[in-house]
Amino acid sequence: FIQSNLRTPLIAMSEDRISKLYPHVNEAQLPRAWSSKDRWQFIKLSRTNLRVHYNGQGKNHKDAASVRATQPIPAACGIYYFEVKIISKGRDGYMGIGLADANVNMNRLPGWEKDSYGYHGDDGNSFCSSGNGKKYGPTFTTGDVIGCCVNLIDSTVFYTKNGVNLGVAFDNVPQNLYPTVGLQSPGEIADANFGDRPFVFDIEGYMLEWKTKLQRQITTHVSPVCDSDIDSVLKKIVFGYMVHHGYCGAAESFSKVTNLFFLEDIPSIQSRQRVQNLVMRGCIGEAISLVHELYPSLLTAQPDLLFKLQIRNFIEMINSLSSPDPASHPYSIASLMNGSEEAEQRMDVDHKPEGLESERPPSRQSLEQILLFGRELAAQHTQDEALKQQLKEAFSLLAYRDPRQSPIGYLLDPSQREQLCADLNSAILESHGLPRQPPLELAISQAKNTVGRMLESGLGAAAYSGLDKFLKCSLKPQ
């Protein structure tokens, strides 16, 4: 589904650029400007707090002044980068660009104090928490663009000058540092770019280098478990997946080859599959009847699940009402060819379903009937606020001339049946004393959660795990 982009292009461009650079971090947590509060008095800011001016006396180092960015650099960035363009070197060009902890005195240039790091324009030296500089790179002056990159994967920092990588300046750098710039002589002016505009240095190229490096490390990682164990684990995962989702025939063949045993008898799997097929095809009413028939006490014991099914039933009714051209709706095709041979052949099932009658998709109902059904639903009692909300949304579909184009049109999408189908399947399994989730899903959730926890606890490497791409999901914290 292609989403229309309603944001204005300009903002969209810079936001896209930033979210592309740091896909695992919320934009609000990123440094985006210099802080108007967190600065020494000789620093003046302009141009939406991106330009820094020095307006002190600049007699000696006691007149040095720095400013921190609004936010520290989140470790979940993996690799963080910003650039500073020297607009004017002022009288002496005593400018320092770097990083500082929240507690560092701003009456100093970055690098002089403990927990601060800087690269200075007048001598090209690097300063690592010390007043004594180390020979590092070339000097810089008016017109130069200096970049500072924090690699949170290997805890190093390097600088760039006019797009050229100057190599590692510091290692063992701690986390939670703020981008910082310091000036010391009158007339010095510098502009920062925190990613809103394109960088001079090819930071994407550098990120790609690390992404490639880390993903290669993951793919070539040798598991401490021996190969034959991995093999049997993988077989169990595949088998579990087949059984869980009711792919009986495949599971039977697989078990013959692998000598894995069924924990559930085959008719039971087939029954679950029948229920699932009904839900996935939108025949909710029939699904409910079948569940009542096969598992008499299940829905009585779980009224919320029943209620969810009924809401879905309600939505499916609206669905059948609102699809103008039956051909455009795959489930409507079935309704036209109700019970025909072709419909049977289309079904991707392992066994011939018993009794085509129960496979019948919802037939078109009149608006009155649908409304009646809705009202009955609304009259039912539920404690769950979320369910009440769902019902409300379902009702609001009726308010639109073309519900598919409405803001809640997604409710009509067949993919919305998947979760319900999974919930129902899990409930059935649970009632039989079997696990709710197949091992594959457990493993995926485990991996996602682990990467999420790693990002939260400041392991920068997790930003380039590649898991999101692999699973086609988003790992961004909500």
Next chain:
Amino acid sequence: YFIQSNLSDEMPVKCESDLNAVRLLKEQDPAQLYGAVRHIKNRVIGSKARKQEYLDVGILPELISVIKLKCSPMSVEAAYICNSLAHGGRHYVEHLISSGLVETLVEGVFLDDQKLVEACLRTIRTVYQYPDLEACQNLWETDNFIPRLIELMTSSEVAGQCCAMIIGSVCKTREQQAILSTTPILANIHTLLQTDSAQANLAGLYCLSELTYDNHFVAQEVKVKEALVKRVFELMRRDRYILVQYNAAKCLTNLFRLGVIEGETCKTQILDTIVYLCLYEDIAIKHIGANLLHELIEQNSELQLWASYSQHLMRGLSRFFVASKDPDFSPRLRAAAFKAFAALGETQEDIRKNIIEGENIISHLKFGLQDDNLEVQVAALSCLHSLSRSVKQLRTTLLDAEVWQPLLKLIKTDDNELVRTSSRTLCNLLLDFSPSKDILLEQEGTVELLSKLVLNSDEEVKLNGVWALMNITYKANPELRSKILSHFGVLQILETVEDDCPKLKIKALGLLRNILCDADEVDRIMTSHGREVLKTLVPILSRDGPWSDEEREQVVCVFINIATGHIAKDLLSEREDLLTCLLHLLSHENSQLQIAATTCITHLVKSDDSGCLDRQNKLKEMGHFRELQLLLAARPEIADRAKIALQYFQ
């Protein structure tokens, strides 16, 4: 640069069925024949020992006849057996070529059978991994072969790869490059680059780099294909296979050297990739990276500066000198590092200072100059040459390190490249402000050695010899001067002045100028060789000659020196042709020549010795006086000199 898997050498097992299989190649029955080629193919792939075994039993002619049957699938299998044999190495390839395999394969390429065509192409490609082999030269001349390859490039990915590799390795001259670039080959290469297959990308990039190497015409053709250039940049990114990155960087380096790549971002991206290669963990990659760095930055001081501070590159390069685990590979690494340092220090004093002070290169250099490996020696010399362009280093580090010692040894060797680079470096060491100059001149035989260089058949060595002689004669004492003249006499100098090479001519004139440096010396030489000197030099001043202003200026400067002699002055004034030339030069459009001619006349009319009145009168008569008066209205630097000259006229 394809990474080859190590072939395991198994013990040769003579097997009756093998010999039988070879016998079966003569078989008429298709099924039996097919069985035999399959059997041989399966046994020969991956085993060097068996390759040799099969060659020994004379399998090649049989295989060639099977290919000549032009019948799939046995001809295909036979071609693959040949391909496997060719993978065995140079020795096998030589065998294959001499048995006439290539001709058969070339015929096969023209068939309609795609599988057989591909098998033939693959085998030709493998054979042409050694394009330096003598028998490899004639593919270009084979009728319609290259057009056929270009046509086949689009028939399949495999065919495309092989054709690109073959064309890349047979394309050797500028003409061939130009002819190829007018065919659809660039579009076909683009197709290979578009795929996600690293092998196809490599083949395409290899072909492109061969096509674009040092060829302005092709570079312009490539430049207009913006999508192609953009794709090459994409292939240089870090998620690509390392050799794809390298080959893309190589293509872009070629284009950059030809002035086709512009823009800071593009330049920094190429540089960044090459620096990345230089610092890569694999030594083979480091090696090709450093060589490519040399190509990229030589003669470009901007990139030299950027490279000098990029990613602590110089520290990384100096680690190349630490012996690697592979003793055979170490010398190549050292040579590559020296070459890279030579390029880095080519133009800028600050970079030279950093190389010497930061990386302690001098101790490596001293070892490098005495290395067993010729390539290392040459590279070390070019690095030393680069560093010797610094006045400061000449007076300090290079003096202390006594680099002249190994240099004198190397210059006496037989290797032309060594003599060339060492004599080039020696010139700098013999400059007046270099303290090594005196030390060198104290050594027995130095002057003789330099004179011998001039007799060398190599243009550059000859030039360096004259250059060095010119340097040592500068402000030389009479003793040294006569020593020099005894080894390299005036007639020899004049002969060198008449050389066709303009650079050599200039240096020879400089040498002559330095020899003719005081009045007594001038008179002595002009008495003995005056006639020859004038005979050689005067024609150069004539208006219609093919000489450049620079050469004329040098000649006038020689005459300025000659005009300081007493007898010599008269000799010059007698030559009316010379005086006419000087008169013309006074009104020349080149102010340097005007100034030189004015100075020369000043010396001639100076009133401090006898005969000056006669000379003045003569020059008045010929119109020099009037011409000088006209010059008073010229630019100050000319007018001032004209004024001085005029003051001498009484």
